[in-house]
Amino acid sequence: MIGILGAGAWGTALAQVIAQNGEPVLLWAFEPEVVATMNETRRNPVYLPDRPLSDAIRATGDLAALGGCDLVLVVPPAQHLRGLLAQVPGTAPRILCAKGIEAGTGMLMSEVAAEAAPGAAVAVLSGPTFAHEVADGLPTAVTLACEDAALGGMLAGRIARPGFRPYLSDDVIGAEIGGAVKNVLAIACGVVEGAGLGQNARAALIGRGFAEMTRFGLARGARSETLAGLSGLGDLVLTCSSVSSRNFSLGRGLGLGQSAAALLSDRRTVAEGASTAPVLEQAAAKVCVDMPIVSAVCALLAGRLGVQEVVDRLLARPLKSETV
Ligand SMILES: NC(=O)c1ccc[n+]([C@@H]2O[C@H](COP(=O)([O-])OP(=O)(O)OC[C@H]3O[C@@H](n4cnc5c(N)ncnc54)[C@H](O)[C@@H]3O)[C@@H](O)[C@H]2O)c1
Numbered sequence: 001m002i003g004i005l006g007a008g009a010w011g012t013a014l015a016q017v018i019a020q021n022g023e024p025v026l027l028w029a030f031e032p033e034v035v036a037t038m039n040e041t042r043r044n045p046v047y048l049p050d051r052p053l054s055d056a057i058r059a060t061g062d063l064a065a066l067g068g069c070d071l072v073l074v075v076p077p078a079q080h081l082r083g084l085l086a087q088v089p090g091t092a093p094r095i096l097c098a099k100g101i102e103a104g105t106g107m108l109m110s111e112v113a114a115e116a117a118p119g120a121a122v123a124v125l126s127g128p129t130f131a132h133e134v135a136d137g138l139p140t141a142v143t144l145a146c147e148d149a150a151l152g153g154m155l156a157g158r159i160a161r162p163g164f165r166p167y168l169s170d171d172v173i174g175a176e177i178g179g180a181v182k183n184v185l186a187i188a189c190g191v192v193e194g195a196g197l198g199q200n201a202r203a204a205l206i207g208r209g210f211a212e213m214t215r216f217g218l219a220r221g222a223r224s225e226t227l228a229g230l231s232g233l234g235d236l237v238l239t240c241s242s243v244s245s246r247n248f249s250l251g252r253g254l255g256l257g258q259s260a261a262a263l264l265s266d267r268r269t270v271a272e273g274a275s276t277a278p279v280l281e282q283a284a285a286k287v288c289v290d291m292p293i294v295s296a297v298c299a300l301l302a303g304r305l306g307v308q309e310v311v312d313r314l315l316a317r318p319l320k321s322e323t324v
């Protein structure tokens with residue numbers, strides 16, 4: 001049986017994909033009412049509304065029950081991953097699906113997992129994946145990164161479905177950095193949209209944002225082809241182009257002049273870029289990598305600068321070579 005830790009939009013959509021062929025799925029939810037509603041109504045109205053769930057999915061509020069699964073997909077918000085993972089017994093492989101960097105430690109999710117679940121092999125699943133589209137069975141391709149190629153191949157076979165296609169990689173760090181950094185850049189693209197700065201500006205942000213992602217990724221040991229693949233550029237393009245992205249929507253609100261505090265206070269869903277941005281800025285400084293767009297997002301989120309000031313500062317930077 002496959003276990004899924006986290007019944008937000010993404011965990012629920014993954015449960016739905018995996019259960020397609022009748023494979024039993026045990027889906028852990030944080031909120032007792034979500035567990036009860038999913039088991040009673042076969043729906044998750046809080047996080048993935050309007051979609052009937054497969055009968056092969058059973059919800060639980062008992063983290064220890066995931067210890068009986070031979071594979072666990074780990075899909076909580078990044079800041080909760082350490083505490084939750086530490087409560088899952090056993091050493092079955094874990095596929096990490098959260099996209100972010102841990103605040104306080106600056107660790108990537110695989111580094112957190114190594115501490116929280118020692119002895120369990122890990123893989124990372126990342127890529128352009130709006131949960132509602134995956135739940136609807138629309139064609140989707142992802143990166144599945146695992147240092148052990150044989151294990152990666154076995155895991156890909158367990159989760160692949162006709163409309164859900166994992167591509168294998170052994171670059172775990174590269175897959176994680178793409179997914180974490182694109183969330184911050186999506187906030188920046190949302191600001192461009194909200195402030196009405198135009199399509200040229202958004203394309204420029206995607207291009208220069210990708211340069212930042214590449215600089216940081218290479219400094220941390222990622223491979224450039226991973227960053228240019230599904231989990232990096234692919235996800236960056238998706239998330240920077242649509243209000244379906246929570247990060248893009250957050251940025252759009254900032255661009256419209258709303259405060260980060262107000263935008264973040266009344267939401268149940270997670271916009272990972274907001275917590276990743278400051279820790280990413282620190283991590284970049286540590287490896288002497290310049291990430292001006294990430295810093296601009298940090299200044300906006302913290303309320304240190306307004307949108308016009310941020311734009312003026314970015315445009316006033318010295319002219320330089322385009323090469324990374
Ligand atoms: N939604 C997507 O399309 C999508 C796609 C790919 C990756 N992801 C990633 O998956 C991860 C989970 O995102 P999501 O979209 O499924 O979440 P979501 O925004 O739909 O739901 C919020 C989640 O946070 C959980 N939560 C809230 N407070 C908590 C607490 N105190 N302790 C533990 N859990 C708590 C809720 O139970 C719920 O599972 C994120 O890292 C996200 O970047 C999301």
Ligand SMILES: O=P(O)(O)OC[C@H](O)CO
Pocket residue numbers: 099127128129130131183186235238239244245246247248270271272
């Ligand atoms: O809604 P977002 O911004 O968290 O993006 C969701 C996924 O990460 C897109 O791949």
